[in-house]
Amino acid sequence: MTIYWPRPGAMSREPEVQGFAPQVPQEVLDRYGAKVLDPATAVRLPDQPAPRPTIYRSSVLLVPSGVRTDDLDAALAPVDMRIGDRDPDARGFATEAVTLQASGRAVSVDAWVALQSIRNVDEGLAEVVSLDHLLFASAPSTVLEGVPGAIQGFGPNDPAGLTWNGYSDSPVELTMPQANRALPAQPPSLLGRRPVVAVFDTGIRFNNWLGVPAGAPQANLGPFVESDQTIQSVALAGPQDVPVAANPLIGIQSWCFGHGTFLAGIVQQIVPCARLLSVRVMNSDGITEEAVLVKALERLVIRVEDALKTGNMAKMVDVLSLSMGYYHEGTQADEAKSALAVQLRALRSLGVVVVAAAGNLATSDRFCPAAFSTHQDPPPNVPVPGPPPYPLISVSALNPNGSKALFGNQGNWVSCWAPGTQVVSTFPQDVNASRSPIVQVASANGTGLPQTRESADSDDYRRSGFRLWRGGTSFSAPHVAAQVALELLKKAEAGQDFAARKADAVNRANAAVDTLKAQPTMPLPNPMPAVPEHVVVGDGQ
Structure with missing residues (x-):
């Protein structure tokens, strides 16, 4: 097993690089009605520090469903805005997108300006109102796998998208025996049932090795993959x-498809x-709205x-794996009050281990929800009965040789590193x-095979079903989630x-997490000597 858990205090000696600068094409922002919050030009109250950059839907706020429209309108009146008609079906949720x-x-309708007006008029109301952030899949960008380049998946200077990183990788020929999916007999599974790992992502599709049939209906994704229609119905369609x-x-494969x-x-x-619980909360362009994810998480709770x-x-x-995130504009206290943090905290208080990818921009800026790993749990003055849950686990990426991936985010909020490159x-x-x-x-070729000689087709997966993806912390998170599930098999279930x-x-x-952390990291057979600090290796140096 190759998971690196840093010793307490080890990260304090590592360099930190901050200053995330969103680089998202205008076409993508327009698709979601979104804009970039620029600290240099963002309006703010006299005593308010400059916000951090983030990406948010410009005409949407997230509010508790019990908040009265009249109260919101009164707080918005100074900036000549009001709340539009509210969805009566949203009253069944704790959080509502208005x-x-x-x-x-x-x-010019702007949710950031609206939020500042609410803060100026009603501080109590402002405590529970927030922006609707866009979350991006934590797979690499096309420039040096995320260093520093465009945000994940959007190649620069190519409006046709012909260099998107969906084509930096390819189908692979892999002969992998069908997995033995029986519960282990030796040693026996004390859990007595299959552990369930929820993957909230772009959904799932036909794959023989996973046992997902072609054209699978919504209610039946095969014997080992489940779709919960109650959760799915409040997220994306199907x-x-x-x-x-x-x-x-053009027909070019979307970069985050699959x-x-x-x-x-x-x-x-x-x-x-x-058993996998697959919920589609993210589009194949690698983007979702915070409101969509929050609603799906409420139903999971x-x-x-x-x-x-x-x-x-x-x-x-038992375990939730998330491979997406955003950079919050405020403080850690602001993060902890967000609707997303509230739902993930609720899941952990019920015994669900939450694992999140740390992001791929080679920055120490806090990538949420992974950065929620440092939140005080429970928050001050919020009593939670029962034992305290394990903090959210944030995961950055390792290379195949065990080194840290160049693109992976790093900071004191990263819990561990796991394989995430050349996967x-x-x-x-x-x-x-x-x-x-x-x-x-x-x-001439065999019956049923292409009657050609050709160079490899970079997007024909019909006979393969397996892919090489160059890397991303997206792939490190489910690695850790699966290892936690493996440890849970050894724990007996009780309680009446x-x-x-x-x-x-x-x-x-x-x-389970404590046991996983106690396991030694697999060393190299002949470890290479450490590279001295500030020495760059390469080009014959």
Whole structure:
């Protein structure tokens, strides 16, 4: 096993590099009605520090569903904005995305400006209102795998998208026996059931090795992959990873298409007896809205609570893996009050281990939710009965030789490092996007095979089902999540009522993580000598 858990205080001796600068094409911002918050030009109150850069939906705020529209409108009146018609169905959620409108004269509707007005008029209300951030998949960008370059997946100077990193990788030929998915007999599984790992990502699609059938209906993704329609119905439409191509007139495979299937394969390679809960919360462009993720997490909290209350542990979720994030504009205290932090804290208090990718911009800026790992738990003055849950685990990436990946974010908020570079895993098998072999000539071949000699086709996965992805902390997170699930198999389940089951789930989760942390990192057979500080190796030096 190769997971590096730094000793307490070790990260304080490492250099920190901050100053995240969002680089997202205007076309992408327009697609989501979003804008970049620029600290140099952002309006703020006299005593307020400059915000950090972030990306947010410009006409949307996240508010508790119980907040009255009249109270919001009163706080927005000084900037000539008001709340639009609210969705009555949203009242069933703790958090609601509300739309901003101009209230009188023509104004530029801006959620950041609206939030400053709320802070100026009603500090109490401002404590529970926040921006609706865009979250990006934590897979690498096209420039030096995220250093420093465009934000994940958007190649510079190429409006057609012909250099997007969806094509920096390719199908691979891999003969992998079908996994033995039976619960282990030696040593016996004390858990007595399959551990459940939830992967909230781009969804999943046909793959023989995963057992996901072609054209799988929403309710049946195969014997070992589950779709929860109650959760999926409040996120994106259906669990299937779509579309293959963002622009059907060009047909180029979307850079993040297959991301969720790839993560699912990482989990199943490590703990094949696990059951996967796949929820599509992110589009194949590698982007989601915070409001979408928060609603899906609220429903996951309800599912886990119900499992603990009823004793129907088949509905229990043991580990949640997240490979996406954003950079928050405020302080750690602001992060902790966010709707996303509240839901993840609720899951951990129920015994769900939450693992999140640390991001790939080679920065120490706090990538959320991974950076929630440093939040005080529980928050001050918030009593939580039962044992304290293990903090969120944030994961950066290691290279195959065990070194830290150059692109991985690093800071005192990163919990550990795990394999995330040159990774091979499962990929949708019903895909042959518009790229063609560079060279192709006719040649007789076997029945059912292409009657050609050709250079490799970079986006034809129909006979492979496996892909090499060059790297990203996206792939490190499910590696750790799967290792936690593997340890949970060794922990017996107990408890006769809700309180007992809840306490037991938290204790089991904590024990599994503690056991994992105690395992030694696999060393190199012949370790290379350490590189002296500030020495750059390369170019014959």
